[in-house]
Amino acid sequence: MSRQKILDRLKSYSPSTPSKMKVKMPGINKGSVEVFAQKATAAGAKIFIVKDMEEVKARIKEIITDHPGNIIYSSEDLIKSLQIPNLVSEEQRESIEARVDSVITYEKNIFESNIGITSCLYAIAETGSLVLDHSDYNERLISLAPPIYICIIKSEQILENINMIANIIEPEIKLPSAYSIITGITPAADTDAQIGLGINGPKQMFIIVVKQI
Amino acid sequence: MKLSPRMFRKVAREEVAEQEQSNNRVMLASVANDLCDTAMSYYGDYSEQDKAREIAGNIRHNNLQNLAELLEWFELNATLNGMNVLWAENGEEACQMVEEIIEEHEVKTITKGKSMLMEEIDLANYIKSRTKTTLHEGDLEGFIALQNDTIRFNTAIPTLNLDLSEIVEILNHRQNMPHTNEASEVVDYIREFLRTKFKQADMGITGVNFAVASTGSLLLLENEGNIRWSTSAPKVHVAIMSIEKVCANLDDAFYLSSLISRNCTGQSITTYVSLLNGPAKKEEKDGPREVYVIIVDNGRSEVYLDDEFREALRCIRCGRCAVKCPVYLRIGAYPYGNPYPGPSGTVLMPLLLGLDETKHLYQACTLCGACMETCPVEIPHLDFFQRYRQLKASGDKEYEATSNIWNKMMFESIAKGMDNNKRYERALAGLRAYTKNFVTDNYIEKMPMPLASWFIARDLPEIPSQSFRAYWQEEGFRTAKEVKEDE
Amino acid sequence: MKVSLFIPCSVDAILVDIGKDMVNLMTRLGFDLVYHDEQTCCGQPFYTSGYIKEAKNAAKKFIEIFEHDEQIVSLSGSCVNMVKNEYPKILADEPDWLERALKLSEKVFEFSQFMVDVAGIVDVKAGFAGKVAYHNSCHLLRALGVKEQPIQMLAAVQDIELVPLNSAEECCGFGGEFSIKYPYISESIVRDKAKNFIASGAQVLVLAEPNCLLNINGYLHRYHPGYQAKHIVSFLAENIERGAKL
Numbered sequence: 001m002s003r004q005k006i007l008d009r010l011k012s013y014s015p016s017t018p019s020k021m022k023v024k025m026p027g028i029n030k031g032s033v034e035v036f037a038q039k040a041t042a043a044g045a046k047i048f049i050v051k052d053m054e055e056v057k058a059r060i061k062e063i064i065t066d067h068p069g070n071i072i073y074s075s076e077d078l079i080k081s082l083q084i085p086n087l088v089s090e091e092q093r094e095s096i097e098a099r100v101d102s103v104i105t106y107e108k109n110i111f112e113s114n115i116g117i118t119s120c121l122y123a124i125a126e127t128g129s130l131v132l133d134h135s136d137y138n139e140r141l142i143s144l145a146p147p148i149y150i151c152i153i154k155s156e157q158i159l160e161n162i163n164m165i166a167n168i169i170e171p172e173i174k175l176p177s178a179y180s181i182i183t184g185i186t187p188a189a190d191t192d193a194q195i196g197l198g199i200n201g202p203k204q205m206f207i208i209v210v211k212q213i
Numbered sequence: 214m215k216l217s218p219r220m221f222r223k224v225a226r227e228e229v230a231e232q233e234q235s236n237n238r239v240m241l242a243s244v245a246n247d248l249c250d251t252a253m254s255y256y257g258d259y260s261e262q263d264k265a266r267e268i269a270g271n272i273r274h275n276n277l278q279n280l281a282e283l284l285e286w287f288e289l290n291a292t293l294n295g296m297n298v299l300w301a302e303n304g305e306e307a308c309q310m311v312e313e314i315i316e317e318h319e320v321k322t323i324t325k326g327k328s329m330l331m332e333e334i335d336l337a338n339y340i341k342s343r344t345k346t347t348l349h350e351g352d353l354e355g356f357i358a359l360q361n362d363t364i365r366f367n368t369a370i371p372t373l374n375l376d377l378s379e380i381v382e383i384l385n386h387r388q389n390m391p392h393t394n395e396a397s398e399v400v401d402y403i404r405e406f407l408r409t410k411f412k413q414a415d416m417g418i419t420g421v422n423f424a425v426a427s428t429g430s431l432l433l434l435e436n437e438g439n440i441r442w443s444t445s446a447p448k449v450h451v452a453i454m455s456i457e458k459v460c461a462n463l464d465d466a467f468y469l470s471s472l473i474s475r476n477c478t479g480q481s482i483t484t485y486v487s488l489l490n491g492p493a494k495k496e497e498k499d500g501p502r503e504v505y506v507i508i509v510d511n512g513r514s515e516v517y518l519d520d521e522f523r524e525a526l527r528c529i530r531c532g533r534c535a536v537k538c539p540v541y542l543r544i545g546a547y548p549y550g551n552p553y554p555g556p557s558g559t560v561l562m563p564l565l566l567g568l569d570e571t572k573h574l575y576q577a578c579t580l581c582g583a584c585m586e587t588c589p590v591e592i593p594h595l596d597f598f599q600r601y602r603q604l605k606a607s608g609d610k611e612y613e614a615t616s617n618i619w620n621k622m623m624f625e626s627i628a629k630g631m632d633n634n635k636r637y638e639r640a641l642a643g644l645r646a647y648t649k650n651f652v653t654d655n656y657i658e659k660m661p662m663p664l665a666s667w668f669i670a671r672d673l674p675e676i677p678s679q680s681f682r683a684y685w686q687e688e689g690f691r692t693a694k695e696v697k698e699d700e
Numbered sequence: 701m702k703v704s705l706f707i708p709c710s711v712d713a714i715l716v717d718i719g720k721d722m723v724n725l726m727t728r729l730g731f732d733l734v735y736h737d738e739q740t741c742c743g744q745p746f747y748t749s750g751y752i753k754e755a756k757n758a759a760k761k762f763i764e765i766f767e768h769d770e771q772i773v774s775l776s777g778s779c780v781n782m783v784k785n786e787y788p789k790i791l792a793d794e795p796d797w798l799e800r801a802l803k804l805s806e807k808v809f810e811f812s813q814f815m816v817d818v819a820g821i822v823d824v825k826a827g828f829a830g831k832v833a834y835h836n837s838c839h840l841l842r843a844l845g846v847k848e849q850p851i852q853m854l855a856a857v858q859d860i861e862l863v864p865l866n867s868a869e870e871c872c873g874f875g876g877e878f879s880i881k882y883p884y885i886s887e888s889i890v891r892d893k894a895k896n897f898i899a900s901g902a903q904v905l906v907l908a909e910p911n912c913l914l915n916i917n918g919y920l921h922r923y924h925p926g927y928q929a930k931h932i933v934s935f936l937a938e939n940i941e942r943g944a945k946l
Binding site: 644 | 748884917
């Protein structure tokens with residue numbers, strides 16, 4: 001059996017004492033909203049810093065009006081509390097299959113939506129990244145398939161750097177099936193910086209940060 | 214097309230000629246290097262950056278020291294997470310495993326992420342020739358290379374080597390895409406094309422950047438989103454990794470990932486990082502229902518057992534060494550004839566393919582050391598090349614190195630001539646007399662073999678009638694020996 | 701100060717003038733020079749081509765000749781690297797020789813490294829009214845870590861204007877046997893070096909490695925006859941008179 005053969009070969013080497021050098025475990029520090037906003041903007045996201053949920057709704061309404069089409073959103077508490085169907089006009093609401101509860105409607109809607117809306121677990125200031133944990137409350141494709149992606153976060157979710165995420169995830173006993181760390185939109189890959197922009201993911205990304213004062 | 218480094222010289226010459234026309238690669242590399250340098254300045258000044266490289270090198274060293282243990286630990290945790298962990302001794306076995314998974318799940322369409330290991334084991338061709346499944350390249354470079362019938366290389370400069378009009382031409386020819394001058398229309402076209410494939414696919418195949426032992430997770434880095442699609446939309450995800458991709462914990466994996474993105478594209482982090490911890494839970498509406506991890510050896514455990522060569526497995530495939538390599542920049546990826554073009558592959562491939570097969574890789578090197586200087590995990594590239602040259606010069610069965618008898622005789626006779634200063638002086642006098650025949654205006658412009666090739670682009674000053682040692686003597690300066698005797 | 705000259709083969713046989721320039725310059729600066737005429741090759745070509753036995757013999761011979769000297773100075777970073785860093789590697793399995801190699805290793809210097817770090821001489825009182833670019837040779841830069849010293853010595857030259865050279869730290873494409881075995885790749889690399897030199901607007905390209913000099917000047921002589929690279933020793937020696945008059 002290959003497994004045994006490979007492992008037996010590897011085990012026939014007895015390691016010397018491993019080197020003492022280790023990555024320093026940083027503590028878990030909150031990150032700055034300004035740094036996050038600056039880095040996320042540099043990565044191609046558009047950032048709104050707002051002071052309460054009412055303002056979040058107002059921003060979402062603006063984006064929806066500017067970019068009509070189907071909307072799909074996760075069922076995390078924060079997103080539910082926005083009551084997104086109420087943010088669109090009466091006649092638009094008809095065409096919006098907003099939240100979907102069965103796999104069949106999800107599969108149908110995910111590819112036809114123009115806008116995806118989710119929250120996230122954490123954000124990383126140093127790189128301007130969003131950390132999403134995927135579950136039946138936050139599907140993987142909502143942040144990938146629709147051309148426009150909106151993420152709503154609270155400022156206290158922003159951590160300083162990615163190693164802190166490691167420190168949080170590592171001791172978790174039950175991990176979600178996947179995490180996605182998303183940083184802006186796909187940059188162009190050609191010499192003239194045109195081709196590839198947002199190629200398979202969102203072409204536009206909005207991050208609304210609720211900064212409680 | 215089967216890759217082979219045997220054609221190195223011929224292909225390199227063609228590529229050099231092309232490079233001279235455009236100078237594209239050298240210019241792109243200089244831009245890429247500036248971006249990476251800026252990204253590396255995150256760690257501080259050069260000595261701080263060196264510290265980061267040292268830490269990363271140590272992480273990799275420790276990973277390798279405890280490789281068997283980490284693999285077992287990963288296997289246990291990944292299995293607890295619900296993944297199927299399989300082991301393949303070689304490429305053939307890995308390909309067969311994929312074939313079996315395809316059959317079991319009645320897979321019709323596959324989307325594939327970039328993976329050098331898949332090129333190494335030639336998986337795409339295996340699937341094409343042995344199964345009825347359709348395989349789609351999910352990344353832009355791979356997609357265009359496929360349309361263009363060229364080979365795609367992953368450690369290349371992270372930019373497409375074609376301009377807009379060339380891409381439009383290819384897509385028009387192969388896919389009937391309407392002509393356009395708008396980049397956004399081309400992007401939309403490719404986006405829609407790939408999207409249809411991602412939606413259809415019932416299996417996604419990807420490589421792995423790191424397998425995290427402590428959590429049983431797979432860490433995958435990308436910019437384009439094709440990996441996220443391939444690991445989210447289809448019902449089956451197959452991840453293929455070589456044995457050395459395992460690392461102890463997430464901290465290590467993130468530390469190394471940061472060095473990959475900073476040295477590959479000059480980003481602080483890639484657009485997407487996927488940390489996959491197993492199949493989707495029952496209630497989830499997307500994500501794979503089955504996840505397979507195939508751990509491939511393909512000759513590496515033999516390399517691992519050699520104390521001298523074990524650290525060749527450190528590489529994290531950022532590709533920076535290639536972008537720094539003066540040879541790679543002139544000849545590009547093709548001549549290397551292996552999936553890991555540039556210095557990193559030149560460290561690994563001779564150990565996997567044998568030293569005769571790969572002789573051009575480690576011989577076509579100026580020993581400038583730029584690769585070694587920049588390597589984020591401190592691989593001592595030159596020590597490897599030096600050792601390969603030694604094995605090749607003396608001949609070695611184990612590593613399939615055959616000594617070149619003419620070369621050996623030549624070097625032995627030069628060494629003999631240099632062994633004693635009287636002999637050296639006579640040899641020099643002989644050379645002077647011989648080369649006199651070729652001198653015009655104090656320069657030699659042409660000479661027969663074995664030195665002929667120097668003169669394809671360079672002249673050489675004539676050998677002056679007075680050597681330095683003769684000058685020293687004729688000036689009446691005393692030699693060290695004479696000085697000593699006086700004392 | 702007593703200095704033992706370690707003359708690379710290429711200087712002994714072909715680039716004799718650089719050797720003479722070194723003698724003139726260092727004598728003028730008051731150094732007491734000694735020269736072992738038993739010296740031949742440090743063994744680098746054997747070593748880099750994989751002929752380890754031949755390299756070892758050359759190393760032992762070199763050690764025997766030079767080990768009693770106080771300080772040994774050479775015009776080539778790559779030859780110094782061979783003695784300083786590679787000898788201990790190739791003699792690692794012979795403890796006695798290893799010890800002797802390590803002792804010697806501490807006493808071998810490249811010219812500018814010696815001048816600035818050991819002798820403390822940055823300004824040799826030369827003068828040059830013109831633009832000069834500097835090429836970092838690979839072994840000097842990466843194996844010996846000599847980067848600032850030659851620049852400091854050049855910067856001290858009166859009236860000089862140091863101009864930046866694009867890709868100054870990229871190899872010139874010589875690589876010993878590489879230049880013969882893979883001439884087209886080698887040519888393509890040296891062409892870019894020449895291009896960058898010409899584009900820099902410098903009158904002279906200064907470097908501190910005889911082998912790079914053979915390569916770059918070989919190419920310039922063929923395709924750009926008006927342009928020339930110079931070894932730092934020659935550059936300083938040639939311009940020291942003018943500096944003295946200033």
